[in-house]
Amino acid sequence: MRTSLQFVRQQFIWSMALIAALPVSAGAIPLPSEKPSSGILAVPVPAQKATPSAPNARSHKKQQVVLRDDQPAKLYFGAMKSAAPLAARAIGSYAKGCLAGGAALPTDGANWQVMRLSRNRNWGHPDLVQFLKDLANDAPSLGWRGLLVGDLAQPRGGPMLSGHASHQIGLDADIWLTEMPDRRLTAKEREEISAISMLKGPLDVKDADRRVDPRKWSDSRARLIRRAASDERVALIFVSPTIKKALCDFETGKDRSWLRTVRPWWGHHYHFHVRLACPRDSKGCKNQNPPPPGDGCGKELTYWLSDVPWVPKKPKDPNKEPKVVKKRPMALSALPKSCKTVLAAQ
Numbered sequence: 001m002r003t004s005l006q007f008v009r010q011q012f013i014w015s016m017a018l019i020a021a022l023p024v025s026a027g028a029i030p031l032p033s034e035k036p037s038s039g040i041l042a043v044p045v046p047a048q049k050a051t052p053s054a055p056n057a058r059s060h061k062k063q064q065v066v067l068r069d070d071q072p073a074k075l076y077f078g079a080m081k082s083a084a085p086l087a088a089r090a091i092g093s094y095a096k097g098c099l100a101g102g103a104a105l106p107t108d109g110a111n112w113q114v115m116r117l118s119r120n121r122n123w124g125h126p127d128l129v130q131f132l133k134d135l136a137n138d139a140p141s142l143g144w145r146g147l148l149v150g151d152l153a154q155p156r157g158g159p160m161l162s163g164h165a166s167h168q169i170g171l172d173a174d175i176w177l178t179e180m181p182d183r184r185l186t187a188k189e190r191e192e193i194s195a196i197s198m199l200k201g202p203l204d205v206k207d208a209d210r211r212v213d214p215r216k217w218s219d220s221r222a223r224l225i226r227r228a229a230s231d232e233r234v235a236l237i238f239v240s241p242t243i244k245k246a247l248c249d250f251e252t253g254k255d256r257s258w259l260r261t262v263r264p265w266w267g268h269h270y271h272f273h274v275r276l277a278c279p280r281d282s283k284g285c286k287n288q289n290p291p292p293p294g295d296g297c298g299k300e301l302t303y304w305l306s307d308v309p310w311v312p313k314k315p316k317d318p319n320k321e322p323k324v325v326k327k328r329p330m331a332l333s334a335l336p337k338s339c340k341t342v343l344a345a346q
């Protein structure tokens with residue numbers, strides 16, 4: 001028992017190191033969580049003042065931007081409609097930072113289509129945009145028609161009004177595990193179509209079958225993730241442990257080094273999450289610790305696929321309401337100072 005506890009502790013050290021580096025605005029799952037943060041849209045927005053929109057481009061009057069340190073950063077960054085006209089730079093860390101000189105991934109390419117256009121989250125560091133174009137370009141040769149691209153970052157990065165804790169510095173992208181159809185989706189379809197889960201069923205029940213659903217999973221998906229993970233620009237890829245297992249079984253070749261880059265995480269059975277390493281010229285961009293050596297297909301994965309992480313423990317007193325801890329949203333002051341310059345740039 002002691003050994004297994006020790007193992008659990010050990011094997012979470014790496015994950016917790018990640019978490020510690022990435023303070024979060026909402027939810028218990030801090031890293032690439034897809035959980036929406038609650039009720040924030042109802043908050044009166046200082047972002048109105050913060051929006052440096054220029055109604056008259058010819059006007060030489062610059063709008064005064066009022067930035068208050070104590071305000072939630074997501075209100076400012078969530079209101080930004082365009083990139084900061086500065087040199088491209090990922091600033092800070094993946095879940096505490098912002099983006100200067102962001103570029104938009106065009107909503108359509110020969111081998112990709114951007115989903116959920118209303119979110120305006122198809123922005124990233126130019127390196128990320130280039131990476132996605134390269135991956136899309138290679139997709140057909142892997143037996144995958146093209147990419148359906150989910151969230152990248154907001155035009156100036158930063159915390160989002162809803163959803164992810166990370167995706168803040170323009171180096172993260174979600175790619176659906178649904179293949180691009182052989183036609184252009186309408187804007188409406190891009191809002192409404194749901195991605196498809198690769199799971200057989202829920203993971204949070206005792207003795208659940210935590211393998212991928214063979215009717216949904218395919219080798220083409222594995223090849224696509226392998227292509228992404230083998231790219232030297234990529235630092236990490238997050239997938240459901242269920243998918244990690246499928247990838248471990250898929251790779252029968254000698255070179256298993258790419259599997260080290262693919263890490264099991266909560267969620268991520270509808271899409272995989274690609275995270276690029278800091279571009280060399282992005283001063284103040286903080287890389288995270290590299291994953292432990294090895295392909296990650298051993299003990300760590302066995303743990304992830306056991307009941308322990310998933311099945312809730314019975315509450316001691318069933319009549320007692322569980323405590324809900326609400327985390328405060330990240331204040332503007334928590335971000336690197338340069339992020340104020342990013343907000344104010346016009």
Ligand SMILES: [Zn+2]
Binds near residue numbers: 032164174
């Ligand atoms: Zn993500």
